[in-house]
Amino acid sequence: MRVSAQDTAQAVLDVVPAVMRTIRTEMRTHRGCDINVPQFRTLGYLNRYSGVSLSQLAEHIGLTLPSMSKLVDGLVARKLVSRQVYTGDRRRVTLALTARGRASLASSLEYTEAYLAERLAALSDTDRATIVQAMQLLDPIFRSEREVEAKPAPQTNDAS
Amino acid sequence: MRVSAQDTAQAVLDVVPAVMRTIRTEMRTHRGCDINVPQFRTLGYLNRYSGVSLSQLAEHIGLTLPSMSKLVDGLVARKLVSRQVYTGDRRRVTLALTARGRASLASSLEYTEAYLAERLAALSDTDRATIVQAMQLLDPIFRSEREVEAKPAPQTNDAS
């Protein structure tokens, strides 16, 4: 099957923004899930890689350091994330989810997933498998540049 | 192959925002392609459905009427879009691409596509086919709510 990279790019460019806007609008609309997409991604990343530094986080999420700092500020203020000075190098900071953060992530994830799942339920198993496979193909291509080999946290303190 | 709607939703939620951020960052970074994602989508929609009203456009793009109005304002000021009072109903407005708008769209598309294509080139034909197929599956699910049956324009004036 001949599918050029350009055809693929065009398809991605056509569809991804529409999907994204649906996700964003849905997150904004849902009351009690008071979290936006970058915040959601931040919680998700910290869930996977507890104890990373601010720089690592910013690199992955794709924000500048000041923006990331501000975003984290908000999450710390809401006690969803803990931020501690790293004892080994006092310039660095160690970020982790609190219990509340985990709960908030689970709730957002559940809600947004449920919303998407509702729409995806219209498809056949085979079609869904195709989508999952496509996501798995896209993932490394668009994440690799940022994903850090995130050393597991020296400690997963939970200041909830 | 058993793939639940929820598994699929999770995959989408994990990957789509990362892809989207890459696209957005790329568009912002690229000098001479002075256009953001909603503007890009607006031009693309007007290219397909010339002569639509502001409301139809806002509905599709997923912005409120005032936001859409402002966005279009900018495009009109830059002579990428023409905006004319519709003679049949003087409250309505008729939007279309100008020649400059078409050129700008083509340029943005070409650049961003090329950028994405560069990354997608690493995949096999089969893998790319999978991605295209997945996009075709997602498209109606996330676009249908908004896509208007956009009456073709009564006139495709080009005030370039």
Place this chain on the structure above:
DNA sequence: TATTGTTATACTCTATAACTATA
């Protein structure tokens, strides 16, 4: 002197509310 993160400041995008013009 270089690195990690924060603070100060400004700009863009988007929303809600109030308004104008037309039907």
Place this chain on the structure above:
DNA sequence: TATAGTTATAGAGTATAACAATA
């Protein structure tokens, strides 16, 4: 009175520049 669109205003999010603290 209802509809299409615009203007006024405000808030969120992000960036760049300047700064502070530590290495």
